[in-house]
Amino acid sequence: MAKKEALVGRKLKEKKLSASILTAIRNRPGHRPLAANTRAGDTIIASYNVHKCVGIDKQFDPERIARVITEIDADVIAIQEADKRFGQRSGLLDLDWLERESGLVPVPINAMSPTGHGWHGNLLLSRKGTVRHVHQLKLPGVEPRGALVVDIDFAAGQLRIIAAHLGLLRRSREQQAEAIMAAFETEEVLPTLLIGDLNEWRVGKRSSLASLLPIFDPSSGAVPSFPSRFPVLALDRVLGHPHNLVTAVEVHDTPLARIASDHLPIKAHIDLASLLSTGEPLRDRVNQAI
Secondary structure (H helix, E strand, O other): OHHHHHHHHHHHHHHHHHHHHHHHHHOOOOOOOHHHOOOOOOEEEEEEEOHHHEOOOOOEOHHHHHHHHHHHOOOEEEEEOOEOOOOOOOEOOOHHHHHHHHOOEEOOOOOOOOOOOOEOOEEEEEOOOEEEEEEEEEEOOOOOEEEEEEEEEEOOEEEEEEEEEOOOOHHHHHHHHHHHHHHHHHOOOOOEEEEEEOOOOOOOOOOOOHHHOOOOOOOOOOOOOEOOOOOOEOOEEEEEEOHHHEEEEEEOOOHHHHHHOOOOOEEEEEOHHHHOOOOOOHHHHHHHOO
16 A cells, blocks of 8 residues: 555656646746737737648548637638648648638649649638738748748738748758748838748747847747647747737647647737827838837
């Protein structure tokens, strides 16, 4: 009996220690603190790496992924790994079902194959606003990667969304971040979100995303989302320009999401109406709010 009680006591201590370690990791300096969230806003933008619809149970289940997408209930959602990577690069999701169940429709692009959904696996779905312009950006690096730059007119105003999936190699991510900034600087000034699986867990000086500063603050959207069962790494980010565009960032952590992919979805609340409510020129408003 004494041995059993000692074993139970040790397991409880280990469980408490694991919980303490996890809390420390999730709240370490550089990650977005809960105090930064106000949850005010008029639009929800989400991001989800669906891992080619293969869950942590090794099961290929596009229907399960689609159910998680409907759970998220976002106005716009960026999907990564929406296509098969090799061969015909065919799309993996039932887009008709998603439109019926959630009202989400794909932003029109030139897909990489006749049966594909995305641009280098990037797919943007929207149920709110009118798409004004789409730019398919090819990113440098060892692996083929890309980003979608999409301007959308919402009732509250215009928003640019850069949906990206950066590479696994540090040097590739550095080059890709620089390419995104180069493209950003040539575009008309608009409130902008950079969102997606940026494959970078560091938030300090060693981050491969350092070139995004000061336009985007890589730590402002850093909430742990990977791996889905025990999220400790902030691979998935949502970064706003100006910095006060994003009023809250949260991880969509549900029983279904924990098993459907190796990433948890993240979603951001944005407040376009408040940002654009003054009479100042847009460029001045954006620059002052950085």
